[in-house]
Amino acid sequence: xxxxxxxxxxxxxxxxxxxxxxxxxxxxxxxxxxxxxxxxxxxxxxxxxxxxxxxxxxxxxxxxxxxxxxxxxxxxxxxxxxxxxxxxxxxxxxxxxxxxxxxxxxxxxxxxxxxxxxxxxxxxxxxxxxxxxxxxxxxxxxxxxxxxxxxxxxxxxxxxxxxxxxxxxxxxxxxxxxxxxxxxxxxxxxxxxxxxxxxxxxxxxxxxxxxxxxxxxxxxxxxxxxxxxxxxxxxxxxxxxxxxxxxxxxxxxxxxxxxxxxxxxxxxxxxxxxxxxxxxxxxxxxxxxxxxxxxxxxxxxxxxxxxxxxxxxxxxxxxxxxxxxxxxxxxxxxxxxxxxxxxxxxxxxxxxxxxxxxxxxxxxxxxxxxxxxxxxxxxxxxxxxxxxxxxxxxxxxxxxxxxxxxxxxxxxxxxxxxxxxxxxxxxxxxxxxxxxxxxxxxxxxxxxxxxxxxxxxxxxxxxxxxxxxxxxxxxxxxxxxxxxxxxxxxxxxxxxxxxxxxxxxxxxxxxxxxxxxxxxxxxxxxxxxxxxxxxxxxxxxxxxxxxxxxxxxxxxxxxxxxxxxxxxxxxxxxxxxxxxxxxxxxxxxxxxxxxxxxxxxxxxxxxxxxxxxxxxxxxxxxxxxxxxxxxxxxxxxxxxxxxxxxxxxxxxxxxxxxxxxxxxxxxxxxxxxxxxxxxxxxxxxxxxxxxxxxxxxxxxxxxxxxxxxxxxxxxxxxxxxxxxxxxxxxxxxxxxxxxxxxxxx
Amino acid sequence: xxxxxxxxxxxxxxxxxxxxxxxxxxxxxxxxxxxxxxxxxxxxxxxxxxxxxxxxxxxxxxxxxxxxxxxxxxxxxxxxxxxxxxxxxxxxxxxxxxx
Numbered sequence: 024x025x026x027x028x029x030x031x032x033x034x035x036x037x038x039x040x041x042x043x044x045x046x047x048x049x050x051x052x053x054x055x056x057x058x059x060x061x062x063x064x065x066x067x068x069x070x071x072x073x074x075x076x077x078x079x080x081x082x083x084x085x086x087x088x089x090x091x092x093x094x095x096x097x098x099x100x101x102x103x104x105x106x107x108x109x110x111x112x113x114x115x116x117x118x119x120x121x122x123x124x125x126x127x128x129x130x131x132x133x134x135x136x137x138x139x140x141x142x143x144x145x146x147x148x149x150x151x152x153x154x155x156x157x158x159x160x161x162x163x164x165x166x167x168x169x170x171x172x173x174x175x176x177x178x179x180x181x182x183x184x185x186x187x188x189x190x191x192x193x194x195x196x197x198x199x200x201x202x203x204x205x206x207x208x209x210x211x212x213x214x215x216x217x218x219x220x221x222x223x224x225x226x227x228x229x230x231x232x233x234x235x236x237x238x239x240x241x242x243x244x245x246x247x248x249x250x251x252x253x254x255x256x257x258x259x260x261x262x263x264x265x266x267x268x269x270x271x272x273x274x275x276x277x278x279x280x281x282x283x284x285x286x287x288x289x290x291x292x293x294x295x296x297x298x299x300x301x302x303x304x305x306x307x308x309x310x311x312x313x314x315x316x317x318x319x320x321x322x323x324x325x326x327x328x329x330x331x332x333x334x335x336x337x338x339x340x341x342x343x344x345x346x347x348x349x350x351x352x353x354x355x356x357x358x359x360x361x362x363x364x365x366x367x368x369x370x371x372x373x374x375x376x377x378x379x380x381x382x383x384x385x386x387x388x389x390x391x392x393x394x395x396x397x398x399x400x401x402x403x404x405x406x407x408x409x410x411x412x413x414x415x416x417x418x419x420x421x422x423x424x425x426x427x428x429x430x431x432x433x434x435x436x437x438x439x440x441x442x443x444x445x446x447x448x449x450x451x452x453x454x455x456x457x458x459x460x461x462x463x464x465x466x467x468x469x470x471x472x473x474x475x476x477x478x479x480x481x482x483x484x485x486x487x488x489x490x491x492x493x494x495x496x497x498x499x500x501x502x503x504x505x506x507x508x509x510x511x512x513x514x515x516x517x518x519x520x521x522x523x524x525x526x527x528x529x530x531x532x533x534x535x536x537x538x539x540x541x542x543x544x545x546x547x548x549x550x551x552x553x554x555x556x557x558x559x560x561x562x563x564x565x566x567x568x569x570x571x572x573x574x575x576x577x578x579x580x581x582x583x584x585x586x587x588x589x590x591x592x593x594x595x596x597x598x599x600x601x602x603x604x605x606x607x608x609x610x611x612x613x614x615x616x617x618x619x620x621x622x623x624x625x626x627x628x629x630x631x632x633x634x635x636x637x638x639x640x641x642x643x644x645x646x647x648x649x650x651x652x653x654x655x656x657x658x659x660x661x662x663x664x665x666x667x668x669x670x671x672x673x674x675x676x677x678x679x680x681x682x683x684x685x686x687x688x689x690x691x692x693x694x695x696x697x698x699x700x701x702x703x704x705x706x707x708x709x710x711x712x713x714x715x716x717x718x719x720x721x722x723x724x725x726x727x728x729x730x731x732x733x734x735x736x737x738x739x740x741x742x743x744x745x746x747x748x749x750x751x752x753x754x755x756x757x758x759x760x761x762x763x764x765x766x767x768x
Numbered sequence: 769x770x771x772x773x774x775x776x777x778x779x780x781x782x783x784x785x786x787x788x789x790x791x792x793x794x795x796x797x798x799x800x801x802x803x804x805x806x807x808x809x810x811x812x813x814x815x816x817x818x819x820x821x822x823x824x825x826x827x828x829x830x831x832x833x834x835x836x837x838x839x840x841x842x843x844x845x846x847x848x849x850x851x852x853x854x855x856x857x858x859x860x861x862x863x864x865x866x867x
Contacts, residue, residue, distance in 0.1 A: 744863030746798070750789050 032592030033132030037095040041088045042137040042169045045220060048081045048088075048177060052213035056206055063202035071192045074205045078188050078212060082181040085174075092174045093588050096134055133592030138222050138287060140166030163284050168222040171589035172355050175424060176219035179431045180345050184212045186556035187340040190439050193552040194336055194446060204244060204334070211237035215345055219352060223284040224273045227353070231269065231317070234346045235262050241341060242333040254332035261326040265316025272309035275302060276360065286356060290596040293359035300363070307364030310353065311374065318350025319405045320412055321382045325665050327405055328389075331397040331452075335442030338397060343404050343438050344431040351411045351427050358420060362598045365416065373510070379413025380516030382406065385663070387523030391530065392659040395452045396441045399531050403479065404434060406520055410494055413517065418507035418600040419497025421571075421586040426494060428585070429478065429486035429567050436475035436560035443468050443553050444535065447546035454534040455639040457542035461535055464546045467554060469536050471561035476532055478564040480525045480617050483610075489568030491521065492610050496603040501612075506603035521613050525620035533628035539636035573605030774815035782808035795847040795857040799840060806836045 055077030063070040143165035167173075188208060195204055214237055218230025243255030277284055279302045280292040292298050298306075314320060319327040330342045341347070354361045354375070366373040386405030393399045407430050414423035444458065447465060451457040462469045478485035481492070498514035499506025540546070548554060574582030586602070593599040631638050661667070741752075781804055788801025810829045817825020851857050 742866060744866030746859050746862070747790055754786055754790070 032594050034135040034592050034595060035099060035132050037092070037134040037137060039091045039095065041084070041091050042167075043139050045088060045167045045169055045177075046139070048084050048181070049213045049216035049220065051077050051081055051084075052209050052216060056209035056213055059202060059206040059209055063206060066202075068196065068201065070202050071188065071205050074209045075185070075188045075192070077209065078181060078185045081212070081216070082178075082185045085177040085181040088169070089174050089178050092134075092169070092171065096588055099132075133590070134170070136168055136170035136287065136591065136596070138166065138168050140164030140222050140285075143223075143225070163225055164223050165226050166222040167220040168286060169220070170591055172352070172424060172591070173219050175428060175589050176348075176352060177216065179428060180212060180215050180219065183340055183344040183431055183435050184208070186435065186439070186559060187336045190339075190442070190553050190556045191334070191336045193550055194442055195334055198334075200244065204241075207237050207240050207244075208337075208340070211241070211341060211346070215349075218349065222286060224276065224286055224289065224357075225284045227286070227356070228269060228273060231313075231349060231353075232266065234341075234349060235259065235266075235317075238262075238330070238341050238346055241337040242330045244333055244337070248332075251332040254326075254329040258326040258330045261323055262316045265313040265323060268309040268312025268316075272306045272313065275306040275309065276357075279303075279306065287596050290357065290359045293357075293363055294594065294596060294598060296363075298360075303360055303364035305364075307357075307361045308374070310357070310361070311365070311378070314350035314353055314412065315378065316350075317353075318347050318408045318412065319382075319386075320350070320378050320409065321385050322665060324382065324386065324405045325662065325669065328393075328398045328401040328662075331395070331401050335397065335438060335445065338401070339435045339438035339442070342401065343434040347404060347408060348411070348427050348431070351408065351415070351423060354412070354415045355420065355424060358415070359596070359598050361415065362418065362600070366418075373416040375416025376413050376510055376513040377416070379409045379411070379416055380513045382409025383413060383516050383520035384523065385409075387520050387527065389659055389662060390523070390527040392656065394455045396444065396454050396458070396531060396535065397438070397452045399454075399527060400434070400437050400441060403437075403524065403527065406524065407434065407479075410491065410517065410520065413513050414494040414497055417494075417497050417499065417510045417513055418598075419494055419603065420597075420600060421590045421602070422490065422493035422497045424589055425571050425585050426490035429490040429564075432560055432567050433475040433478035433486055433564040436471060436557060436564055437479065439553070439557055439560065440468055440472040440475065443549045443557060444472075444546075446549055446553070447544065448542050449544045451542070454531065455541070457544075458535045458540070459538045459542075459637070459639075460540040461546055462537060464540065465548045467548045468557065471557040472536070473532070474561040475564050476528045478568075480528055480621070481521060481613065482617065483614060484565075484568065486564050486566075486568035488610075488614070489571055491517075492605070492613060493571070493573075493603075495521075495613055496606055496609050499603055501606055501609045504603045504606050504609065505601060507601050518613060518616055522616045522620040525617040526624045529621045529624035530628070533625065533632075534639060537628065538632045538638075541637055541639075575605050576607075771815060771819045774811055778808045778811040778815070781805075781811065793858045793860050795850060795859050796844070798859055799843045799847065802843070803836060803840065806832055 055073050059070060059073045063073070066072070141164065143163045188205075191204070191208065195201065198204060211234060214230050214233030218227055218234060221227040221230055239255050239259040242258050243252045246252040246255070273284075276289050276298075279298040280289040281297075283289065293303060312323070316323040316326075327342060327347065331338050333342070361375060365375050383406050386402045386409055390399045390402035390406070393402065407426070411423040411426050411430075414420075414426065441452065444461065444465070445452050447468075448457045448461075474485065478487040481487040495501070495514060495517050496504040497506055498504070498510040498517060500509045500511040500514040569581075571585035572582050576582070591597040631640070658664070741748075785801045785804030785806075785808060788804065789798055792798050792801060810832055813825045813829040813832070815825075817823065817829075847857055850859075850862055854861065
């Protein structure tokens, strides 16, 4: 299975009506949004049925699309299927591929993406209507692009959205803006699906901004509290910074790829080397800004923890499982651009890997000083997104996508679990003040939370183990793993991140579920509408990793299925990347690091609880008698002072001098311009009044009036009112005319 | 020679009609003079029709007679209204349209 290919992988055509009608999936959710918004008030507390029904339909459509995609891959596309007598998709051509009939069994190559586009608009200039050929320059298409990646995202988004919809019916019931909540959930799902299906970069930008708007609206769902609306603004504005990069990058690609927005064409141009290295680097760096802001990479991650001000199911859906992976999706979608743009050939230096690595460790460290369970999970999300970006930077595309998939499942489970905990504990997320000892009070939630935590830490055989292990071997630095180069520094960051993840999650488990209950409520497991989504997600967190087990360990039949189904064939619209091979030593090392971290954290809290079951941290510990430890802690509590940097230094720094400069400019330049303009206008006005207005215009007006008067006075004499005169005139004129006719003709 | 007599007759009739329109004060006589003009035209139509051996001249004459009947109907009604308002049908007095 491991391809160290140097030439393009064979591709074959696949088709099915489900691929052609994939646009229905976002359309259904958009319809659900409109119906909820306009007719939702009449349904009152039952409004969620619209969204739940719509998203269920979408989920089943997405699943059907996924299964069709898989079966077409397994059978080798339309022609192959017909040749082998399988009734999968009816091809109208009816040509039996004779050359294929001899083959059987193993299918070579990868399926080509299925693109269905309509002409959105034609940018003109060309002699023909470019809408006839959407890959031609100057035509902008809007449509769907079905390949492994978009099918994967379709399933993930609709699935998590369905569970979040169900969870929300209980969690936000009785909310004052219940209708709006579900309307925005629908809009978000529609926008996200629209984005992952987009066939042109322009369409992708539209979807990207739409999910941003939904994120803004849902973070600020309870906007009556200043903190919430501030968080919404912060998320929106931080994302704007990245969006500038998105616009710049996409514009560069538009011109570099020959004036086209078509994603496949851009990818092809990047693979074929039609775009120069310098242009690609600039474009991918600009796009990287967008990725950093949307997917919470250092240093634009600061909005993500604050985004936890929104309702918890929203955090699970938008700020953990789906929207924040939009950046990962963007890199994956335009992978040739990022891969050729940001990696230096022959070296193991890659900007993505570096940014991702820093994010893994930076986010993980910040998770330690948070008392709010959702914020811990938010920093954990930042850190895990760092893993994905890092993997993409090292050429481990499939590992990144696989981690995206498993992370969506277990992180949604953790967030919804945190929601269930808060629902039971006085609607607080404070682990130290309101939680503790919940293991016995909420046993079912405890089990699901433990499974999801295990998956996040990467314990065998839970989902996270397989995906994180693939990222770590993808670094290629560990002996015997191959890959695209020796990414030693990212590997170190990855292992460090694994240890941090294990430690901060153990801290959460210990503070929430062990010790003694510190709140003033009577916590109990939530009702079925919240419990069932948690259990479904926990169940999947156990088995989801099994679809991409290394072939070295389990053989070809069940190994690396995910890679087989999702990764596009290299060489045409995807770079030729090498795949690392699994290494048992690597897996054991990573697991050992995790277990050691868990052990130390566990011991810390076990000793603490042994002394005082209600305590939450050691008094007189390292921090109190070591200056450096204290400084480090303060640094973390202050979130590396990034917020101060942004608001106090950058914003305030530009605010003060900028205001003064503008004042000076206003007083000296603009005022003078206005004064002289005014004086000039007065002078000009007087000139106009005296000569043009009084002389020319008034003169001509008076003159025309006067001439009308005198000619009228003359002509009125003809109007005697006497019939006889009129008759005389008429006969005279007729005689005259007759004379003219006779003489002239 | 055959046609000339009719044309001369018609021209005479036309001139009498024009003279009547221009000189008569009585509204009814003015209308009668207009009838004379129209009949002068009729004579022309019929004469040319006969001369060219073409029936359309007579058809036009019939149309003119019908139109003249309608015109006289309207004209007499106007004269009647003028009489009701002024107790006179002297058209030289009806000069309200003077500018």
